[in-house]
Amino acid sequence: MSAALELDTVSPPAHVVSxxxxxxxxxxxxxxxxxxxxxxxxxxxxDPARSGWSARVxxxxxPAGFRVARPVRSSDGRYIISGWRADTHVEGRxxxxxxxxVAASIRLHQALAGxxxxxxxxxxxxxxxADSDVxxxxxxxxxxxDPSRYLAGAANWPGEAVLAEHQEQVLAMFRALTPLREPVSSPNxxxxxxxxxxxxxxxSADPGVLDIVPYWRPAVWGTALVVVDALVWGDADPALPGRWAHLPEFPQLMLRALLFRLAVHLLHPRATEATGQRLGRAVDVVRSFL
Structure with a gap:
C-alpha cells in the first residue's frame, strides 16, 4: 500500500496542522x-517529487477560465510536511x-505549454x-x-506468476489495438x-483544478485521455469522441490514451475484473473512430 493510501485513513497529525x-x-x-x-x-x-512539482506549477x-488550488507553504517554506500537503480550498466536486x-482541458494545456x-x-x-511508476x-x-518489454512484468503481484483471466482479456485488447497505431507529429x-x-x-463558476499530474505528450493526448476516462469511468455518451474528432490527430491520440489505460490495468496490483469490463466498453467505442 502506498503512503498516500495509508494517510487517507487518518486525520493530519497535530504537528502538520501547526x-x-x-x-x-x-x-x-x-x-x-x-x-x-x-x-x-x-x-x-x-510521491514527493510529483507533489512538489505540482505545487510549484x-x-x-x-489558465484562462479556471480556479486553481494554490499551494500553502509551511512556516519554514516547505510544500510537504510528513507526507501532507496544504492547498487553498476550491469549492466544487x-x-x-x-x-x-474536455473544453477546459484544452485551455489548461495551453497554459502548461512551455x-x-x-x-x-x-x-x-x-x-x-511503485504506484506512481506504474x-x-x-x-x-x-x-x-515494442511494448512487450514494458509489459513483460505485468504480473506485478507478490507470489503471482501468471496473469488472472481478466488480465489476459485486457492484454488481448492491448495486442489487438497496438498494430492500429500510426505515426503522430504533434509536439510533446x-x-x-x-x-x-x-x-x-x-x-456556473469556472472549473477548478486541484492538482496537475504531468506527462510529456502532445496536448491533444491529454484531452483525448479525458474522453477515454469519461468513457471508462463516467459511462459517457459514446458520441463524445465524435464531438472532438476535429482536434489535430485526435483518433490516434485517443488510441494511445486508451492503450495507456489498458497498460495501467495490466501493471497495477489492484486492477479488478470490473475495471477490465469498463475498459472493454471504451475499446469498442474507440475502435469505431479509427
Whole structure:
C-alpha cells in the first residue's frame, strides 16, 4: 500500500496542522482523505517529487477560465510536511460535465505549454514498480514500438506468476489495438493526465483544478485521455469522441490514451475484473473512430 493510501485513513497529525499555521480544532473531512481547515485543505502528498512539482506549477499557473488550488507553504517554506500537503480550498466536486471538461482541458494545456519536462519523467524506473511508476511505465508501453518489454512484468503481484483471466482479456485488447497505431507529429509538452478526478465544477463558476499530474505528450493526448476516462469511468455518451474528432490527430491520440489505460490495468496490483469490463466498453467505442 502506498503512503498516500495509508494517510487517507487518518486525520493530519497535530504537528502538520501547526506547521501549516492552521487551526487546532477538529477538521471537516471531505472525500478522498482530504481535511478542510477553513479556507485550506490538507491531503496526502503521495510521491514527493510529483507533489512538489505540482505545487510549484500551481503557485503561479493562470489558465484562462479556471480556479486553481494554490499551494500553502509551511512556516519554514516547505510544500510537504510528513507526507501532507496544504492547498487553498476550491469549492466544487467531480461531475459528469464531460464536454465542459474536455473544453477546459484544452485551455489548461495551453497554459502548461512551455514548461520544461519534469526530471522524474525521464530515465529508468525501479522494479517492483511503485504506484506512481506504474503510470510512467504504462505511458511508455502505449508509445514505444515494442511494448512487450514494458509489459513483460505485468504480473506485478507478490507470489503471482501468471496473469488472472481478466488480465489476459485486457492484454488481448492491448495486442489487438497496438498494430492500429500510426505515426503522430504533434509536439510533446507537459500535459495533465488526470483531469477527470482533479477538475471540479460548482454551479456556473469556472472549473477548478486541484492538482496537475504531468506527462510529456502532445496536448491533444491529454484531452483525448479525458474522453477515454469519461468513457471508462463516467459511462459517457459514446458520441463524445465524435464531438472532438476535429482536434489535430485526435483518433490516434485517443488510441494511445486508451492503450495507456489498458497498460495501467495490466501493471497495477489492484486492477479488478470490473475495471477490465469498463475498459472493454471504451475499446469498442474507440475502435469505431479509427
Amino acid at each position: 506547521a501549516f499555521g492552521l487551526e487546532s480544532g477538529a477538521p471537516v473531512p471531505l472525500d478522498g482523505g482530504v481535511f478542510r481547515y477553513g479556507d485550506v485543505v490538507l491531503s496526502a502528498a503521495g 500551481r503557485e503561479t499557473l493562470a 467531480v461531475q459528469p460535465r464531460f464536454d465542459e471538461l 514548461l520544461a519536462r519534469p526530471r522524474f519523467l525521464i530515465g529508468p524506473v525501479a522494479v517492483p514498480l 503510470y510512467l511505465v504504462a505511458d511508455r508501453a502505449s508509445w514505444e514500438p 509538452q507537459v500535459v495533465h493526465g488526470d483531469c477527470l478526478e482533479t477538475v471540479v465544477f460548482h454551479g
